Amino acid sequence: MIYSSELIKGTLKTIVLKLLADNKKMYGYEITQKVKDLTLNKIQITEGALYPTLHALEADGLVTTESEFIGKRVRKYYTLSPSGKNKTKEKVSELADFMETMKFLLDIKTKTV
Amino acid sequence: MIYSSELIKGTLKTIVLKLLADNKKMYGYEITQKVKDLTLNKIQITEGALYPTLHALEADGLVTTESEFIGKRVRKYYTLSPSGKNKTKEKVSELADFMETMKFLLDIKTKTV
DNA sequence: TTAAATACATTAGTTTCTTATGTATCTTTG
DNA sequence: CAAAGATACATAAGAAACTAATGTATTTAA
Numbered sequence: 001m002i003y004s005s006e007l008i009k010g011t012l013k014t015i016v017l018k019l020l021a022d023n024k025k026m027y028g029y030e031i032t033q034k035v036k037d038l039t040l041n042k043i044q045i046t047e048g049a050l051y052p053t054l055h056a057l058e059a060d061g062l063v064t065t066e067s068e069f070i071g072k073r074v075r076k077y078y079t080l081s082p083s084g085k086n087k088t089k090e091k092v093s094e095l096a097d098f099m100e101t102m103k104f105l106l107d108i109k110t111k112t113v
Numbered sequence: 114m115i116y117s118s119e120l121i122k123g124t125l126k127t128i129v130l131k132l133l134a135d136n137k138k139m140y141g142y143e144i145t146q147k148v149k150d151l152t153l154n155k156i157q158i159t160e161g162a163l164y165p166t167l168h169a170l171e172a173d174g175l176v177t178t179e180s181e182f183i184g185k186r187v188r189k190y191y192t193l194s195p196s197g198k199n200k201t202k203e204k205v206s207e208l209a210d211f212m213e214t215m216k217f218l219l220d221i222k223t224k225t226v
Numbered sequence: 227t228t229a230a231a232t233a234c235a236t237t238a239g240t241t242t243c244t245t246a247t248g249t250a251t252c253t254t255t256g
Numbered sequence: 257c258a259a260a261g262a263t264a265c266a267t268a269a270g271a272a273a274c275t276a277a278t279g280t281a282t283t284t285a286a
Contacts, residue, residue, distance in 0.1 A: 004123075006123035006272080010120050010121070011120075013119075027264080033263095035218075042214055047264090048245070051266060051267085073263075094116065096216075102212065105151055121274085160233090161236085161275060165274090166274095184283070
């Protein structure tokens with residue numbers, strides 16, 4: 001089962017920031033795979049969604065980049081800037097709060113898989 | 114504090130369906146107020162978002178409507194159809210599942226490594 | 227009597243995604 | 257060893273789902 005795409009909307013940026021906070025330094029493709037692995041394939045970030053998001057984070061000064069050559073192929077690493085670290089905390093705690101509110105609103109008690 | 118609008122994206126339909134499931138019959142303005150009340154003003158549904166959503170639910174056969182006059186003013190009530198009730202269960206349990214996954218994702222550091 | 231609240235609705239514009247396409251390299255497998 | 261699949265970046269057209277603004281009209285409270 002893959003979550004309907006509308007659910008992912010609005011959480012992608014937070015997911016990316018959190019992964020960077022936990023892993024210091026990651027490249028785009030790695031992020032897509034990590035999310036896929038950690039969520040048992042339930043969340044699959046497409047490249048068309050990820051790269052524009054990464055570029056936006058960079059434009060906002062939340063991440064810095066460094067390119068590295070692996071053989072002849074380039075790999076672009078992303079690292080959180082100080083303001084990116086703050087932003088991550090904000091976004092993560094906002095999402096946590098939001099989920100509590102949603103849980104209450106939807107009267108969700110336990111997971112029903 | 115009001116949640117950033119991007120967070121609401123994708124959950125609005127589920128919220129509306131769930132409210133209708135719990136209250137049998139509601140009108141648009143009532144829904145905006147109920148959500149505002151229940152979430153202590155943290156979620157404020159705008160009319161520009163709500164009405165198109167309600168119209169879409171109706172177009173999809175998930176709700177039926179009946180208009181009522183209160184004085185000279187019309188009030189449009191929405192009620193879940195049988196397929197709307199099923200859809201509500203699906204959407205709510207999908208969202209519950211999604212929130213479990215997100216909780217795990219946002220808490221990676223303490224759970225893995 | 228007038229501002230705020232109630233109650234519906236639409237529309238232009240924005241954001242953020244999907245889907246498709248493009249380029250290129252590296253690795254695995256029949 | 258050729259071909260398929262995986263790795264790795266990127267962009268672009270179009271769609272979805274909002275926001276913010278605007279519009280109409282009635283009812284209630286100050």
